[in-house]
Amino acid sequence: MSREESEPPESGLLGPDPENRERPVGRRNSQGIRIDPETEATREPRRTTITALVANEPGVLSKVTGLFSRRQYNIESLTVGTTQNPDWSRITVVVEEPDPNIDQIEKQLDKLVPVIHTRELEREAVERELVLVKMDADEPDKVHAITEMYEGRTLDAGPRTITVELTGREQKIDDALDAFEQFGVREIARTGRTALARGETKTSIAPERLK
């Protein structure tokens, strides 16, 4: 018996066809957020810093990065290092995602057992990135001038290459790299952003029982 020949059942499953059913008026967007159809709004991605205080133990970094890849969140940069407490490390992650995802990232990070505290940092947080740039040494004076301008330091200067170090906010580093472009940049190593909350504000709060 093929599908075409089969009669619809005589009992049941005979309610109104889909087009004749009651319909709701509301709508959500693809992010599951209830919206006013007049002012359709998907939340646009924004770039932000998430900081996590974690237990300093094997596998933490792989748990954190595994979480990002498994959930398809792109890591723009990630830094890790120890803190004043040798049992703890701090991870700083830069992401560019819409708000619902940023919220998810924080919650998912918080869920990991070795994660002690996580939060998104405010815009005014103290943020720095370190970059090393190696470029051709054809115009050493000009390189030097630009390095000075961006408050960098020359770490290595030879007949063929010059390597300089710069620290600063991401934007400054991007600008400096643009400026160095003209000399023939050979290699770049960037650390990615690391950050602390400004002033008295605590970057991370470890519960009493863990101190």
Next chain:
Amino acid sequence: MSSEQTTASDEADEPTPVTTGAESVVRALENAGVEHLFGVQGGAIMPIYDALYDSEMTHLTMAHEQGAVHAADAYGAVDGDPGICLATSGPGATNLVTGIADADMDSDPVVALTGQVPTDFVGSDAFQETDTTGVTRPITKENYFADDPDSVGDTVGEAFAMANRGRQGPTLVDLPKDVSNGETDREPGPPRTPPTYVPAETADERAVGRAADALQQADRPVILAGGGVIRAEASEQLGEFAIEHEIPVVTTMPGIGAFPEDHELSLEWGGMHGTGYANMALTMTDCMFAVGTRFDDRLTGGVETFAPDAEIIHVDIDPAEISKNVEADFGLVGDARAVIKQFAAAMDRSPDTADWCERCTDWKQEYPLDYHIEEDAPVKPQFVVEAVDAATDDDTVVTTGVGQHQMWACQYWTFTQPRTWISSHGLGTMGYGVPAAIGARVAADDDQTVVCFDGDGSFLMTCQELTVAAREQMDITVFVLNNQFIGMVRQWQDGFFEGRRMASEYDWMPKFDAVAEAFGAEGFTIDDYDDVEGTIEEALDYEGPSVVDVRIAPEEDVFPMVPSGGDNGLFALRGEHL
């Protein structure tokens, strides 16, 4: 243990001190109250098995590690406390992967203990070495590589506590052979979660108050009860709450049993193959009180059209579930039972639901679950499910494989108690049914019946576990709803691939009753309606494992159906609607 010691009084029965890592692992399991283990032996896990030799815990040797983990998973789902499975390193451990992922998706409490090559060999591609913690990291709630005989017992205790506490889930401990064999006199303590893991108990009172306000003012409220309600032992509270305030209840598929399906407020379950009335209510509601659900896409369909008029109150023990898939207007993080109590206390009046309940009742009339029987044609699977339901008590535990049979089982069985519907939801693992029936049998009370509805394809994936049921003379009855098709695939091909039935037709099937008998189970066959009741009776009466090969109408489809990512309110009642 010598015979003098066993005859001595229980109080005098001091446990012998542990001397090895393996003994401390076994002690940790005993401390956790574990009574049953499911596993398969092998080189790297042998020290643990050796230590089990002296333990009172019972061990079921399964035919395949996948069987062990599904059995442990179903055990946990029926019992509430974690099920334990053991496997050796390498292939033993990788054979657990599907079952661990399954437990992870369904938040089932499972502890997997895997053998590992000795620590010195780890990383050298030694015989039967696999990076088990690496492989299972994304599919476990937490996993551990044990590196010290002194702490391995506490690690196993922590794995047990982590599997059990907060949102339940699978954990794994990888046990290198030298650690298991290593000397230690450290007695493990009771199972404890690490200090960083502290799930919330109750929700923020003010948030509860605001949410309760919203529910009181709703015109078309609905309760959505997920598997978390059952896990939190909150079914009773939820039922009382629903009845007191006269709010219709829809369950998710894992939430089946959280609210009695024979109650007039029950709309049964919603989602892809849920009832029409549940899906109408989910679509038209203006306020949803959702408890312990992760808003899986099989429930929501496309999120754009999911409960678009509704303010959503979402109660979950896992903060990350709030607004993950569907934005919650009120997110309440806490234990379902505690939060429902808080909620009940915060409600100072009931919403006026008389009209709304009437509409829900009308939908029940308009879209009843029903099927059409043709005499002299092959038996309809729905009829068989109803007949088995009628022949058994309310507390019967039902397990299933994955496919059409799974949907018929939950559509046509009337579930009235929590922990009686045991299935693979989030992962949809074919082959879950038979080993799950074994695990459920071990966990269930002796007078509870355990049945499994399986598909012919699904059954063939793990039917070797029948040997275990036969060896242990376990009373389970498997109904293979045999349509000679990879039925669900065939249905999708007919509906969405212009009937091009690539690889879904089985023109030859083994005789399932004979398969059963070869494995030591009793075999039965149902060919037509006259056989149904008598054979069901006989199979259920048989004390031991039995398999009923039910030759069902091969081209029966599952309806209603919300096509993947579709609009719940536009569920199809028959093929032309797809």
